[in-house]
Amino acid sequence: MKNNIEFNIDTLSNKNQIYNSLFEIGRDFDAIDSIRKAFVYLDIDNFRYINSTIGHLRGNLVISKIHEILTNTLLSWKFGKGKAYRVNADEFILIIYDFKNLSWLDRSIGEMLKNIKKDPWFESLGIFVTLSAGISINKVNGSNIYDLLPKADTALYCAKIRGKDRHQFYSDHMSKSVYEEIDMSHKIRTAINANIFEMHYQPIVSTKPGTLVGLEALIRWKDHEEGYIPPARFIPIAEKTGQMKSIEKLVIDSVFLQVKQWIDKKDAPLFVSINLSPEGLVQQHIIPFLEDMKEKYQFPPEKIQFEITETAMIRNEIYVLQTLNCIKQMGFRISLDDFGTGYSSINYLRVLPIDKVKLDKSFLLSIENDPKNQEIVETVIDLCHKLKLEVIAEGVETESQRAYLIDIGCDYIQGYLFSKPLNSEEISKWIAETYFK
Missing domain, CATH: 3.20.20.450 (EAL domain)
Known part of the structure; x- marks a missing residue:
């Protein structure tokens, strides 16, 4: 299975164009036999600033390092499993399954983002790195990634609005505020x-x-x-x-x-x-x-x-x-x-x-x-x-x-x-x- 899928995402309003590129992620998601499955959309906060300050070459190293941390974190979990995919430069998708419960998922994603922020490798480059994440839940917010992706995307957008450096679960009231934005x-x-x-x-x-x-x-x-x-x-x-x-x-x-x-x-x-x-x-x-x-x-x-x-x-x-x-x-x-x-x-x-x-x-x-x-x-x-x-x-x-x-x-x-x-x-x-x- 490939773990590095590239496609273009320009703005929230035109992300429908990426869905045709999600076949492989969707296939992996459908193949997972688990009652508890979550779809997580992550984005590096202020990545334009990072690229402008340390250059595109080092910016690419930052992206690779984050993907590495995400993958290793998912492998280290005792009460949940997951797969990490890099998409469109500074964005990532996680499929998380077999997790203990929503409280555990909430806490674990929060700790994951905190650990990335505190990683000394980024400090050695003289930069401050944070991520925001939006989360949608299988059978609650949809039954396939074509349902879950836009809702995780909406939750991500709301996390950005609320100050970045945080994660947000999708809820129905979010859609209206996003379109107003x-x-x-x-x-x-x-x-x-x-x-x-x-x-x-x-x-x-x-x-x-x-x-x-x-x-x-x-x-x-x-x-x-x-x-x-x-x-x-x-x-x-x-x-x-x-x-x-x-x-x-x-x-x-x-x-x-x-x-x-x-x-x-x-x-x-x-x-x-x-x-x-x-x-x-x-x-x-x-x-x-x-x-x-x-x-x-x-x-x-x-x-x-x-x-x-x-x-x-x-x-x-x-x-x-x-x-x-x-x-x-x-x-x-x-x-x-x-x-x-x-x-x-x-x-x-x-x-x-x-x-x-x-x-x-x-x-x-x-x-x-x-x-x-x-x-x-x-x-x-x-x-x-x-x-x-x-x-x-x-x-x-x-x-x-x-x-x-x-x-x-x-x-x-x-x-x-x-x-x-x-x-x-x-x-x-x-x-x-x-x-x-």
């Missing part, structure tokens, strides 16, 4: 091609003497059918479908153009902040693009501040750090966003080439009457100042929050107390009326 992906592609995203800007104000120092650029999308679609809904899908690169370039180009126009009118804020995606930082395609933007618009790079989150560092710290150092050397400023919501923030203050830290708005929810929260905020601000970093508190909504932050020495504040995010025309008017009257 596919529909949103098509809408995003149309919006990119038509360039209908727009930028809104929210003021960042100095606590002393209370003047405008910058703006944060925030993407907005008004769909002709649904109206405004929040970024929290479309950004994760754009990242999963590889469309974030195009969106990010549209955002940067739009903001650079706006900053250039403000500079020409001599009413520009000191800086405009742009959020950078983890994809751009890991793949490093952002560097040549920023060089082109500098050449195109010809204004001081310190007018632009890029915001990053810890999520990017978790994906591949080495390459993200390299990208950030390049951005810094080009003259742009960098801030660490959502500080305090992750697990390694303190260490990142030490290693990242950052200028500012944005204190997450969750710290301000009970800042006036929560002594413990006050201690945390004051300690963070004191630590940042000792490290020569400035602090921006976001989510400021009340005068009492503002007064408290001024009293403890926070450098900048941002929030609805001053203004909601406004489009370029509205923010220009707001600036003129508020700070240049």
